[in-house]
Amino acid sequence: MTESRPFNRAATILLTIFVIIAVLPILLIVIASFTSEDALIRNGYSYFPQSWSLDAYYYMVKQGITIVRSYAVSFFVTIVGTALSVLLTTMLAYPMSRKSFKYRNVLAFFVFFTMLYNGGIVPSYIMWTKIFHIKNTIWALIIPNYLVTAFNVILVKNYYANSIPDSLVEAAQIDGATEFTIFRKIMLPLAVPTVATISLFTGLCYWNDWTNGLYYIDNEKLYSIQQLLMKIMNNIQALRTNSNAALLGTGAVDLPGTSIRMAMAVIGILPIMLIYPFVQKYLVKGVVVGAVKG
Amino acid sequence: MKKRILAVIMVAAMITGLTACSSSSGETKDGTEADTEDADSGEGSYDQVVYAFSTFNNIPADEDLDTVEEAINEITREKIGVEVTLKPISIADYSSKVSLALQGGEKIDIFQSLGDFNNCVATDMAYDITSLLGSCAPETKKLVGVDWLAACSSDGRVYGIPTYKPIALTPMVIYRQDIADELGIDMSTVNSVEDLTPILEQVKEAYPELTPLAPVQTGQIGLHTCFEDTDYLTDDMFSPIGVLMNGEMTVTDLYSTDEFKAMCDLARNWYNEGLVMKDSATTTSTAAECMSSGNYFGYIAAYSYPEKDTAASLMAQCGGYELGAKMVGDAYLSTSDVNSVSWMVASTTDVPEAAVKFLNLTYTDEAVINLLIYGIEGRDYIKNDDGTVSYPEGEDSTTVPYTAQLSCGTLGNFFEMYPMQGTDPASLDWELEQNKSAKTSSAMGFTFDSGNLKTQYTAVSNVISQYLPGLLCGSLDPETEISKFVGALNDAGYQDILSAKQEQLDAWSAE
Amino acid sequence: MEKAVTIKRKQRKFKELPLLLIALPGILYLIINNYIPMLGIFLAFKDYSFIKGIFGSDWCGFDNFKFLFKTGDAWKMTRNTILYNLAFIVIGTVLAILVAVLICELGKRMRVKIFQAALLLPNMLSWVVIGYIVYAFLNADTGFINNTILKFLKLDPISWYSFTGAWPAILVSVFLWKNLGYQSIIFTASIAGIDKSIYEAAAIDGASKMKQIFYITLPMLKPTVIILTLMSIGRIFYSDFGLFYQVPQNSGALYGVTQTIDTYVYRGLMELNDVGMSAAAGVYQSVIGFVLVLLANKIVRKYDAENALF
Structure with missing residues (x-):
């Protein structure tokens, strides 16, 4: 694209404003996680807290190995899930984009319809646990729900249909390439921007997901980081509210409150903040390499 | 052509690859599920029972769970010919996980109704254990008593066994003893929430930077618990729909009563005078958090322990300030207090007798109960000379391999559990006495079947959550809002529920 | 002659096969993951019983749907759901495109x-x-806005959680805050896919930056916008539950502007926990979305067949 200096400057300024708006509230969370519980309740959240504290993080460190293990689970699930998902998604989207393909509209409707209605958790749960026996396996975190989503398929299909000229495919066909070769050698490499997009979406989705874990995982060894955080948070909440309803006996419990929730939010996004710049580059390359290896 | 074949093979390989993943992973099941499988095939001659309980503690690792299971099984094999699989589920997910598991045909034989008694019965989740109680759990039947079992019944059939523990809730004000002492406040003169007003004012005056009253949790400043002699007729305590008051048997619309108006006026007055946290209706902080901050004088909530014990047990979570507790009402028992945590046998079970027999042990066998709650002696806890227990040296509830200590009020018989160090064993007697002497609703044992009124219930619940928290926290003006509230309730089909309640109640008392 | 036709037909059929095979894994996955569980639609018409199971439970006709309409709020929550979604679609798209255009203008710089x-x-x-963050800003006593900004401006504190007028704006802002970056990525990718030579040619012809954006970038984004909008229309009766429930802290005073179909269902079923009724709500939301999307798709098809969804 051609350069234009004043335009660039304006774009930078505008984007900087957007970024500040996006980041300031997150900074508030990070600071709140280092604020002492007292100060939080007395003065509310503040960018300049009166007293700092590491209590929330001590509490998390006490969970020790559990957190490390959950990070590992989350990374594995995110990487494998995203790779599989990208492969399946692009494979499904490519035929839909071909104007000569007779069933493209049927297929498009078939895919789109999954966005409109889902049968709810009960039938899915029965199917995945009774027929596929994925309960309490790592696959329970990967396979249900996210491998192929209509949204991603349509994004890729749309990209193919609009950005890649038919003539390219026709030329390849004349050269005697099979459909699969065309897909592998031409279409996948050409889809890099959109593959990067859906990788990012799918990756975020796997990283942030805790519902699969909630339904299909009982074993804490297979808890993803989000599920673990969710569990800690919910248990604290349940303890605090139920102690009033006298569900509990006279066991003294000393739990950190608000600051720990903030610390957990930070722990949940920290790895992404750290590795995002690398992933941004690597994802694109990795996907292409993986696809070529087939 | 060759290439095309290759493509086909590749796709096929991918698909089989995928399924291979799922099937091979199916073999590497974790302990619990493997046990369940064993259970299906009926290992040995023992009936297999899966006991799903909610835990507030960490979920123990399989190996640690297994040792506790084995220790329990040693007892149960001999006594009742049953082997048990423990299935601890963290409290936050409990209801949804159990309900999913049962729908998915997984083996769970025993579960808890956490506040959902009516719902469990209405959806056929619970097994009718009326006849089994006499044959398989006579001791428990005697211990819990007819009245309490009636509270876990519907249409004369018993569906659950209530947890045996101190359940008579007494509304109390928990307050900062140090501040009270300093200002020379005599809390013994406080016998009702109305009596609290001058004290809150006095605190406010002496410490303008303090907010005298903290909320209990979002939308509640504790006044819910202070309606005298009121039976919510099995509705949730936070959204009562049609109540019995003053021992009468007429279903009353709580929100049109003078008592309700008076309570809202009180809240409004506190709100306007700045005696209560302004954001109570929407706050994200709970009472314990507020108290820890040192910014509040006290809060109102209902507890089931003696004043002293309650105050002592709350100190740690309230920031270590010296606390006092004063009752501001009488203990009161109604059906929902009893059946809010009850043990049920799943309707899908294939071993109902064995399940009830095991439940019986969780109410009567000291060894089984304490294994469930504290785990293995020496590893998970140690016994002190005075009969109390504590965690081993250098360990706490988060580091021991197994403990369900925080669930002590939800598992079987609380009175058979070893007391934790720091509690006064004598208060158990007080609590037992409270259970017996508390004022009991005249409709004790009545359970309301809301099955045909689901439509109205959904609409009414929405209206209540719109108005009730604001009214009882003082942020809504009762003068104008109560009439709006009642109007909206009536539009939502409130009267249908009231009359259905009355009808069922009449039928019940005629029996 | 006849023979030739059949051969040709056979060939054509065979021609579709490789493409179908490529799509097959994805199709199988969707059948398993999405279509089989759709059998759960039965639940919406059943009085669920744990003993009898999904298929064995008694039919109850449309009873499970009644609760969606037998309320004075039926109109209000439907209106809220639709209006918010429209606002999200329109404002969200415009801002996301703006961000995407700006990002692409800056090219591959580190920043x-x-x-x-x-x-x-x-x-x-x-x-x-x-x-929690929103509460940190809006809280009446210690909130950032009341405590710092309004104090500084010497204005009276506002009780935000009962101030209905502000919430439509607050909810839209919070939604944008959370989703803008995410949405703009789609458009960034689309712009990245535009052939660079088009811009070069335009620049040689003397088209200004603004002109290039308005006459090249935006028209090229049209298909993406249409597709995204069509997809959003399909879900127009759904709402992001967390946004409408957690962010206003379930404040009763705000129901007039925060109640959506999802929050109504949640609040109503919190205690009942009824499988059939929640299934019914899902069916209702989908059916409406389905009808709307068919209509919208038809309109698109009429004017711009290329970009219709199906």
Whole structure:
């Protein structure tokens, strides 16, 4: 694209404003996680807290190995899930984009319809646990729900249909390439921007997901980081509210409150903040390499 | 052509690859599920029972769970010919996980109704254990008593066994003893929430930077618990729909009563005078958090322990300030207090007798109960000379391999559990006495079947959550809002529920 | 002659096969993951019983649907759901395109990566945590706005959680805050896919930057916008539960502007926990979305067949 200096400057300024708006509230969370519980309740959240504290993080460190293990689970699930998902998604989207393909509209409707209605958790749960026996396996975190989503398929299909000229495919066909070769050698490499997009979406989705874990995982060894955080948070909440309803006996419990929730939010996004710049580059390359290896 | 074949093979390989993943992973099941499988095939001659309980503690690792299971099984094999699989589920997910598991045909034989008694019965989740109680759990039947079992019944059939523990809730004000002492406040003169007003004012005056009253949790400043002699007729305590008051048997619309108006006026007055946290209706902080901050004088909530014990047990979570507790009402028992945590046998079970027999042990066998709650002696806890227990040296509830200590009020018989160090064993007697002497609703044992009124219930619940928290926290003006509230309730089909309640109640008392 | 036709037909059929095979794994997955569980639609018409199971439970006709309409709020929550979704679609799309255009203008500079990453961050927070952040700003006593900004401006504190007028704006802003970065990525990718030579040619012809954006970039984004909008229309009866429940802290005073179909269902079924009724709500939301999307698709098809969904 051609350069234009004043335009660039304006774009930078505008984007900087957007970024500040996006980041300031997150900074508030990070600071709140280092604020002492007292100060939080007395003065509310503040960018300049009166007293700092590491209590929330001590509490998390006490969970020790559990957190490390959950990070590992989350990374594995995110990487494998995203790779599989990208492969399946692009494979499904490519035929839909071909104007000569007779069933493209049927297929498009078939895919789109999954966005409109889902049968709810009960039938899915029965199917995945009774027929596929994925309960309490790592696959329970990967396979249900996210491998192929209509949204991603349509994004890729749309990209193919609009950005890649038919003539390219026709030329390849004349050269005697099979459909699969065309897909592998031409279409996948050409889809890099959109593959990067859906990788990012799918990756975020796997990283942030805790519902699969909630339904299909009982074993804490297979808890993803989000599920673990969710569990800690919910248990604290349940303890605090139920102690009033006298569900509990006279066991003294000393739990950190608000600051720990903030610390957990930070722990949940920290790895992404750290590795995002690398992933941004690597994802694109990795996907292409993986696809070529087939 | 060759290439095309290759493509086909590749796709096929991918698909089989995928399924291979799922099937091979199916073999590497974790302990619990493997046990369940064993259970299906009926290992040995023992009936297999899966006991799903909610835990507030960490979920123990399989190996640690297994040792506790084995220790329990040693007892149960001999006594009742049953082997048990423990299935601890963290409290936050409990209801949804159990309900999913049962729908998915997984083996769970025993579960808890956490506040959902009516719902469990209405959806056929619970097994009718009326006849089994006499044959398989006579001791428990005697211990819990007819009245309490009636509270876990519907249409004369018993569906659950209530947890045996101190359940008579007494509304109390928990307050900062140090501040009270300093200002020379005599809390013994406080016998009702109305009596609290001058004290809150006095605190406010002496410490303008303090907010005298903290909320209990979002939308509640504790006044819910202070309606005298009121039976919510099995509705949730936070959204009562049609109540019995003053021992009468007429279903009353709580929100049109003078008592309700008076309570809202009180809240409004506190709100306007700045005696209560302004954001109570929407706050994200709970009472314990507020108290820890040192910014509040006290809060109102209902507890089931003696004043002293309650105050002592709350100190740690309230920031270590010296606390006092004063009752501001009488203990009161109604059906929902009893059946809010009850043990049920799943309707899908294939071993109902064995399940009830095991439940019986969780109410009567000291060894089984304490294994469930504290785990293995020496590893998970140690016994002190005075009969109390504590965690081993250098360990706490988060580091021991197994403990369900925080669930002590939800598992079987609380009175058979070893007391934790720091509690006064004598208060158990007080609590037992409270259970017996508390004022009991005249409709004790009545359970309301809301099955045909689901439509109205959904609409009414929405209206209540719109108005009730604001009214009882003082942020809504009762003068104008109560009439709006009642109007909206009536539009939502409130009267249908009231009359259905009355009808069922009449039928019940005629029996 | 006849023979030739059949051969040709056979060939054509065979021609579709490789493409179908490529799509097959995805199709199988969708059948298993999405279509088989759709059998759960039965639940919406059943009085669920644990003993009898999904198929064995008694039929109850449309009873499970009644609760959606037998309320004075039926109109209000439907209106809220639709209006918010429309606002999200329109404002969200415009701003996301703006961000995408700006990012693409800056090219591959290091700061672009930082911008993009930073804009994406809010998307990683759960609604519960976002609820806390919003509360930190709006809380009556200690909130950032009342305590710092309004104090500084010497204005009276506002009780935000009962101030209905502000919430439509607050909810839309919070939604944008969380989702803008995410949405703009789609458009960034689309712009990245535009043939660079088009711009070069335009620049040689003397087209200004603004002209290039308006006459090249935006028209090229049209298909993406149409597709995204069509997809949003399909879900127009759904709402992001967390946004409408957690962010206003379930404040009763705000129901007039925060109640959507999802929050109504949640609040109503919290205690009942009824499988059939929640299934019914899902069916209702989908059916409406389905009808609307068919209509919208038809309109698109009429004017711009290329870009219709199906």
